[in-house]
Amino acid sequence: MDTQHDNALAHALAAIPGPVPPSGVIHIVIPHTNRFTVVGNHLAQHAGLSLVAIGIGVHIQSLPAGSEISIKTLAARFPEGEVKIASALRELEAHGYLRRTRVRLAKGRVATRTVFCNQPGAVLRGGVVPGAPGAPVVGAAVRNPAPAPALVREHLRATGPEPTLVPEPEPARVPEPARVTEPEPARVPEPARVTEPEPTLVTEPARVPEHIRVREPEPTAVAGARPAPIRLPAPTAPKQPRRPLPQPHALTPERRQAASALLADLRRHAVELVLSEEAVEELVPGVAAWLERDATTDAIRHALTADLPKPLRHPARLLRHRLTALLPPPLPGVHDLTAPRRAPVTPFQTCDGCERAFRSHEPGHCRDCRAPYGEAA
Template structure:
């Protein structure tokens, strides 16, 4: 892409009329069709204003009527500090570009009215202030003629667009989609007793954690989650401890914290008596085998000889 830009620039420079200077800046003037501001050279090339003051003056002139141009607003917009911006505003005020006056509003309060004049010399000659809304026209207006300004150079022809050799690469977003939020636990049956107890537990949370102040709508929404805990025979004190222990400081969204804990900390159902009872022991049954010697039956895990045959074999 850098080679294409370099070739396009060389092509435009070759089409400029007249010989090019050996040094210094060369202007490539492409006419604007939207979003532009006419700035006089008396401001852009001011011999006594600093670059910061000239830049802030051009910026203020490009803003619509009613925009904030105080020190705080400009400091939030630019990287310069408050001292440099305040000094630049004083420069513009000293040379007549900026005027600040304290006026009393209809309600009796005092306010600072800021007026920016794009031609202080013309203002002094006319003796009046003309404030016009900054609405970009569809067709650029001609700037008022200033004798001391040189005529603008003729616009250069627009270069032909250079076709791209490769299609643009679309980069997927870095942030992956969040997983769907887990639903709030629901009881098998929300009885009036469960509803009353769950509502009391939720409303009483602020007595144990001052930050957990829930609205009536939040309590009504979270009642099924607490009822699901109560249905699983969780003591109200244990529910209160699970919802109020180790809270972030300060918790920004109390209802979301309570909902999250009711969902992710839900304990399992208590096992029944049958599940807790030990398994019944079965009697040990040794299978019957036929003796290989006398063919009598005897109990043994493996086939072979009975005890009598084994004793006779041992005595012999």
């Protein structure tokens, strides 16, 4: 008794004229009477646009003229982020559906004018310039309460013969009218700017997040004024000079031969430490300084081959650094290792007269008792 049967869907499928396809989507077409938008298949089935770009294009086409279509507005309306929405707008701009131009206002401020064309191919074939008398009006992000004749024409074309349209009066245009041109090749476009309404019916750009905005000089309030200079960061501190390689007091032939043999034998213990003859000759004085300080060959080999970085790109530089930074001090002598002798201490003596203690090497009387007894100090 708890199973629900959807009889409305069964009746709707039964009312479909013609045979039902055995597979794929089945359309139930119910004519719209209000709140609908005519969208061409060239946009809904575009092979070069992503699904996000197609959806945003359909959404923009369904909005009335003067609606906000900035990146922040679309990101607040849909779950997609600002980066994905900005990429979709660039796709629409590359295929001719969207046109964004920057115009300078009377007070020297810069604004972005956005124009959307529902049929860029028809405009290109007919050579029609948007904004001219008799041309189809495209939905733009400016304040224009009049309905778009292009949408009315599409609806009348679908329902009956196309009537003759009376050209509307030419609207007020900015010094440089927005023109729809053929799609440009893929390039790095200027970042989309959020627009806001202006008294001159042109929207004002707002700030775009830093991760999708190209740094540009801030617009000035007075037209023709120079932008403020960009301050460069302070130069980094100079690097410390490299410490010189340790040198022995006397580079004898025996120490030179032992140092050369030790450096050439390092590749047997670590395959990364393959040195050239020039590098061996350069590092010989450093190894000889270790040998002069009574360091054993095993100790030197362990200091040079322990904990090698992966990968090792410059073995000679690493050995030079370790020979310089890990140089041991000279071994102390035999006399340096003996404990220091303490100064001799004068013992205590007991005075024979007053029984007080005093320091003296020989027994006798204290300082107070020496005068009566006539003893010398």
